[in-house]
Amino acid sequence: MSFINPPTSIDELMTRARQLSGRTLGDLANQHAANMPDNLLIEKGWIGQFIEQLLGATAGSLPEPDFPQLGVELKTIPIDETGKPLESTYVSVVHLMNTHREQWHNSLVRKKLAKVLWFPIVSLKGVAIQQRMVATPVLWSPSPEQEAVLRCDWEDAMEKVMLGQLGQLNSRFGEALQIRPKAANASVLTEAIGPDGDIIKTLPRGFYLRSNFTRSILESLCY
Structure with a gap:
């Protein structure tokens, strides 16, 4: 597959996206x-x-939006025939060490979610990959209310990371953002703060958007 030059404007990006x-x-x-x-x-x-x-x-894999010159992050998202997201959406890695310098305003999560091009893919059960269809892409930036929810989840999560309370970051944590293990297999470990303040080895973690939150985004954009 040949290299495609990056778009020089959001209008150009959206034109390319809609053509798919x-x-x-x-x-x-x-x-x-x-x-x-x-x-x-x-x-x-x-x-x-x-x-x-x-x-x-x-x-690529750099810690910045996929289109850095435009400040736009691309998120493909599998949906069913009604437009309902079928899974949570990965946002970024969770920094488990040296987190004291990171605040919401300069966090990678906020940078990644400042402007998102959502690319829904209709992914019906039993349908081959070749037959999956690209639905209408939409550009989104969080409303003040949505950002407040994201910020609250992020700050609560990072406080627990700093206090060594990783065990509390389970599947029930977070209204919009949840934290889940992010590793190829169980043998991939990284350093983190333990419950007693010592350094432990644990699975890497990632921030994910809950599917009910992404569903509300798509619905608000008349999807």
Whole structure:
């Protein structure tokens, strides 16, 4: 697949994005001579990486939005036929050490979510990857109310990280943001503060947006 130049404006990005709407992933892969995996269990991130390539994203794995020159983050999101998100959405890694300098206003989570291009992919059960269809992409920035919820969750989470209370960051934590392990397997460990203030080894963690929060976003944008 050939390299696509990054868009120079949000209008150009949205024009590219809308041109993909209504197309299947198989059709797009054939058009651009892209190798499509047989299943996503091994290459879970393939769809997102493919769409990034089609739109000219340049950030890769760097800690910044996918289109750094535009300040726009790209998020592909699987939905059902009614537009309901089927899973939570990864945002960024959770810093488990040296967190005292990080505040909400300069956090990676806030930077990533300041402006998001949501790219829904209709992913019906039993439908092959090739037949999954790109729905209408939408550009979103959090409202003051939405940002307040995100900030509250983030600050509560980081306080627990600093106090060594990782055990409290379970599946019930957070209204919009939740924290989950983020590692290829259980042998991948990183350092964190333990409950007694000592350094422990634990699984890396990631921030994820809850599916009910992303559903409210899509619904608010008339999806």
